[in-house]
Amino acid sequence: MTPASAQDVMDALAEIADPGDAEFLQRFFKTGPGQYGAGDVFIGVRVPATRGVVKRFAALPPAEVDKLLDSEVHEHRLAGLLILDRLFAAASAPRVDDQTEQKRIADFYLAAVRRGRVNNWDLVDSSAEFVLGEYLFTRPRDLLFELARSESVWERRVAVLSTFAFIKHGDASTTLALAERLLDDPEDLMHKAVGWMLREVGKRVDRGELLGFLDEHAPRMPRTMLSYATEHLAPEQRADYRSRR
Numbered sequence: 751m752t753p754a755s756a757q758d759v760m761d762a763l764a765e766i767a768d769p770g771d772a773e774f775l776q777r778f779f780k781t782g783p784g785q786y787g788a789g790d791v792f793i794g795v796r797v798p799a800t801r802g803v804v805k806r807f808a809a810l811p812p813a814e815v816d817k818l819l820d821s822e823v824h825e826h827r828l829a830g831l832l833i834l835d836r837l838f839a840a841a842s843a844p845r846v847d848d849q850t851e852q853k854r855i856a857d858f859y860l861a862a863v864r865r866g867r868v869n870n871w872d873l874v875d876s877s878a879e880f881v882l883g884e885y886l887f888t889r890p891r892d893l894l895f896e897l898a899r900s901e902s903v904w905e906r907r908v909a910v911l912s913t914f915a916f917i918k919h920g921d922a923s924t925t926l927a928l929a930e931r932l933l934d935d936p937e938d939l940m941h942k943a944v945g946w947m948l949r950e951v952g953k954r955v956d957r958g959e960l961l962g963f964l965d966e967h968a969p970r971m972p973r974t975m976l977s978y979a980t981e982h983l984a985p986e987q988r989a990d991y992r993s994r995r
Contacts, residue, residue: 754807756817756826762803763825768794779824779870786903786939787870795825797872804832808840812858819867827867831877834859838881856885860893869904871939878908883915891924898928903937910943914950922955926963933970945971945978953982968994 772794779787795803810818810833818830834855841851859868859881868874886893897909910932913925925947932944952960960979968976968991976995980988 754810754814756810756814756821756830759803759807759810759814759818759829760821760823760826762806763793763795763800763823763829766795766799766803767825770794771796775824779872786937790824790870791822792824797828797876800825800828801832804829804836808833808836812854815858816862819862824870824873827869828873828876831859831862831868831873835877835880838884842884852885856881863897863905863908866902866904868908871907871943874904874907874911878911879914879918882908883912886912887915887919887921894924894928895931898931903939906932906935906937906940907943910940910947913947917947917950917954920955922951922959925951926959929963930967933967933972933975935972938972938974941972941975942978945975945981948975948979949981952979964991971995 772792775792775794776790779790779792781787781790781792807829815830815833818826818833821827821830838852838855838859840846841848841855859877862868863882868877882893894909894912897905900906900909910925910928913928916922916924929944929948932940935941935944948960948963951963964971964976964979971979973995976991980991983991
């Protein structure tokens with residue numbers, strides 16, 4: 751049997767593409783001049799449908815995944831990232847635990863990030879925690895602090911969203927450390943990402959750790975970050991922290 755190719759994935763996505771959805775997605779992901787997704791191209795495939803296609807190509811060879819990641823079409827890049835998620839999960843399964851393969855996939859993902867192929871918020875959010883976050887959970891995390899200093903908003907978002915994996919394992923330390931360093935980030939997309947991860951610290955790890963962070967930093971937190979971080983607090987607590995700004 752001939753191995754599947756990137757073109758096979760592209761053809762499968764093209765079969766279910768909807769021009770009407772393409773127009774909507776172009777607007778939703780801010781692809782106009784000067785917007786954060788400027789120049790991105792959509793063919794009109796929603797995420798659940800993309801996931802359905804990916805299930806059929808979960809063993810796509812790395813060279814073919816690279817072709818998807820280098821495509822100008824957003825859904826092609828998303829499919830490539832979702833395939834990497836599945837490959838990493840397979841290499842991390844308890845009976846497999848192939849650390850050599852885990853490193854290969856994590857390095858492959860990081861290379862794509864650094865060459866600008868993980869370049870919209872949904873691409874980051876659907877991949878960072880599942881590949882880089884899971885890989886770094888039991889390893890040194892200096893790389894995330896390096897990414898958090900990048901001039902690229904997408905690399906900084908990868909740094910923060912990777913910590914979602916740590917949060918789900920009950921560890922908030924890196925999330926809180928990165929959040930403190932990113933309080934002055936100029937991008938609203940980062941305010942949302944940091945606030946979201948802080949909220950998850952309170953929900954999944956320890957409400958006290960979230961409140962301790964807010965007690966110290968609420969006065970200088972951007973409004974959007976503070977709003978996201980306090981979303982699940984009682985109304986009177988939210989009002990109190992907002993009043994401190």
